[in-house]
Amino acid sequence: MLAIDARGLAKTYPGGLGRAPHEALRGVDLAVEAGTAFGLIGPNGAGKTTFVKSILGVVRPSGGTARLLGGDPADPRVRARVGYLPERLQFPPALSAHDVLRSVARLKGLGRAGPEIPRRLEEVGLAGAAGRRVGAYSKGMRQRLGLACALLGAPDLLVLDEPTDGLDPLARVEVRGLLAREVARGATVFLNSHLLAETERVCTRVGILVDGRVVREGRLGELREGTSRWRVRFEPGAPEAALGAAGFLPGDAPGRFAFEGEPGALNAALDRARAAGALVVELSRDAKDLEQVLADAVEASA
Amino acid sequence: MIVLAVALDLLREARSRRWVLALLAAATLLVVALALGLRFEVVDGALAATRLFGGDLGTDVRAVDVALRPLFAATAYVVFYGGLAFGVVATADFAPTLLSPGRIEALLALPVRRWQLLAGTFVGVELLVLGGAAYGGAAVTAVLWLKTGVVNPGPVAAAAVACVAFAPVYAAMLATAVLARSAALSAGAGLALLLGGIVAGARGVLVELFEPGAGRAAFLAVTAVLPRLSALGNLAPAVAEGRPLAAGHAAALAAGTLAFAVALLALGVDRLERKDF
Numbered sequence: 001m002l003a004i005d006a007r008g009l010a011k012t013y014p015g016g017l018g019r020a021p022h023e024a025l026r027g028v029d030l031a032v033e034a035g036t037a038f039g040l041i042g043p044n045g046a047g048k049t050t051f052v053k054s055i056l057g058v059v060r061p062s063g064g065t066a067r068l069l070g071g072d073p074a075d076p077r078v079r080a081r082v083g084y085l086p087e088r089l090q091f092p093p094a095l096s097a098h099d100v101l102r103s104v105a106r107l108k109g110l111g112r113a114g115p116e117i118p119r120r121l122e123e124v125g126l127a128g129a130a131g132r133r134v135g136a137y138s139k140g141m142r143q144r145l146g147l148a149c150a151l152l153g154a155p156d157l158l159v160l161d162e163p164t165d166g167l168d169p170l171a172r173v174e175v176r177g178l179l180a181r182e183v184a185r186g187a188t189v190f191l192n193s194h195l196l197a198e199t200e201r202v203c204t205r206v207g208i209l210v211d212g213r214v215v216r217e218g219r220l221g222e223l224r225e226g227t228s229r230w231r232v233r234f235e236p237g238a239p240e241a242a243l244g245a246a247g248f249l250p251g252d253a254p255g256r257f258a259f260e261g262e263p264g265a266l267n268a269a270l271d272r273a274r275a276a277g278a279l280v281v282e283l284s285r286d287a288k289d290l291e292q293v294l295a296d297a298v299e300a301s302a
Numbered sequence: 303m304i305v306l307a308v309a310l311d312l313l314r315e316a317r318s319r320r321w322v323l324a325l326l327a328a329a330t331l332l333v334v335a336l337a338l339g340l341r342f343e344v345v346d347g348a349l350a351a352t353r354l355f356g357g358d359l360g361t362d363v364r365a366v367d368v369a370l371r372p373l374f375a376a377t378a379y380v381v382f383y384g385g386l387a388f389g390v391v392a393t394a395d396f397a398p399t400l401l402s403p404g405r406i407e408a409l410l411a412l413p414v415r416r417w418q419l420l421a422g423t424f425v426g427v428e429l430l431v432l433g434g435a436a437y438g439g440a441a442v443t444a445v446l447w448l449k450t451g452v453v454n455p456g457p458v459a460a461a462a463v464a465c466v467a468f469a470p471v472y473a474a475m476l477a478t479a480v481l482a483r484s485a486a487l488s489a490g491a492g493l494a495l496l497l498g499g500i501v502a503g504a505r506g507v508l509v510e511l512f513e514p515g516a517g518r519a520a521f522l523a524v525t526a527v528l529p530r531l532s533a534l535g536n537l538a539p540a541v542a543e544g545r546p547l548a549a550g551h552a553a554a555l556a557a558g559t560l561a562f563a564v565a566l567l568a569l570g571v572d573r574l575e576r577k578d579f
Contacts, residue, residue: 076413084411090404094318
């Protein structure tokens with residue numbers, strides 16, 4: 001079952017007063033399997049937040065369709081199964097965290113939510129500040145409260161827009177653990193973040209949005225390893241000239257080399273190296289980090 | 303149910319706001335000052351003398367309930383227009399805050415329909431104004447009752463009428479906030495409609511100030527569509543003074559005012575349904 005199914009999703013913000021219309025989404029196709037953690041990454045202005053808002057009905061799409069958990073996002077029964085943490089979340093400053101959660105519980109149709117509210121506050125580390133006015137909270141505390149609101153009612157789909165924004169490193173680790181527990185429970189986590197390290201740690205699949213289009217999408221491992229670059233380490237004393245002739249490029253340390261080519265060419269080069277007396281002690285695919293994957297995708301789409 | 307939940311949330315928020323609390327405290331201080339400063343000398347059910355902060359107001363000896371009618375009528379006017387002013391000032395930023403970036407997105411992603419948010423805000427504000435005006439009206443009634451032994455329904459009736467009159471005013475404020483998220487513009491729209499409604503309520507008198515022609519026709523056309531707020535405001539003093547009320551006239555005034563409010567609310571909902579956040 002698909003938790004998110006967007007087909008040809010488009011959004012054009014109308015211009016006006018001398019401004020040209022802005023195409024934020026240009027036909028986005030994206031499918032997210034239920035029970036997985038999916039990360040949407042892309043440069044600033046790529047349309048990530050517009051995409052999130054479009055699938056939730058906060059922004060009216062100009063074209064295409066979006067379905068959440070098999071239903072129409074406009075249906076309140078569907079939205080009752082979704083937890084959303086928006087970017088730059090604001091709360092009524094005069095209310096306490098407890099009041100805010102009680103209000104969200106009522107609007108989600110959870111009644112008074114009973115013991116779940118203190119449990120959620122405990123989970124996000126706000127149990128000690130539950131009675132304080134939200135207006136006196138730090139940015140990180142507000143973010144934690146937003147997360148607690150999103151988690152209320154154990155939703156089937158969590159849509160989180162920059163969830164670790166404003167959090168200190170230890171809190172980020174806690175949030176990662178919390179999201180991992182949600183996925184283990186069977187929930188789908190859709191993460192929209194510009195923090196690639198966070199996405200890399202939490203998500204198993206990633207989509208790259210550039211200029212309103214999904215330019216790459218797949219398992220994280222596939223995206224990172226979608227390269228024909230290899231790292232090879234030879235025993236010290238290997239004949240460098242022969243290795244160079246076989247196509248190996250010197251690396252950043254003695255004995256370390258790189259090779260660009262498909263597996264067949266790599267094996268042929270290794271045969272030539274071994275014939276010249278070199279001994280291979282380590283061979284691995286030169287996996288790119290997510291930053292490099294994103295940079296390549298942006299460059300390719302330019 | 304959702305509408306009520308949104309309304310109650312708004313009241314909780316209002317209860318925690320210093321601005322709203324300060325307005326209620328100011329109203330309380332006025333009533334306390336009135337209670338301390340106003341003295342009536344009632345002898346055998348007749349008002350012998352009235353003193354405000356020690357100064358004799360020079361009243362004739364009359365039956366107290368008759369003598370105090372002008373006072374109750376004036377109080378009803380104060381509660382009516384004070385309630386409306388309190389409403390405009392105290393509630394101008396509720397809708398802009400509700401629609402602020404970072405808050406509205408979270409609300410719209412909940413199982414809440416857009417019209418329910420607007421309707422809930424409207425109901426919450428109406429309850430707040432009704433509560434504020436009723437508090438003022440009841441407090442003044444209580445003070446006068448303790449001082450004279452006379453209970454007059456005028457000030458409390460004025461609170462109920464103020465709540466009806468505030469409906470189109472706040473609907474205009476709400477619709478304006480949806481179009482342009484600004485507390486100042488929202489309050490400006492409310493005050494403009496309030497003034498327009500005062501003029502419209504007296505259009506029969508004011509029209510005589512215009513020479514026959516295009517100006518008079520324009521005045522009549524513009525004021526024809528506006529709710530007759532000042533005419534509505536005259537109902538409670540009439541109750542206070544014991545004057546007979548034409549029930550049909552009062553009902554027509556209230557119905558027209560509420561219809562105007564519903565039309566403005568519908569406009570606001572329509573704009574909200576089309577809006578991206």
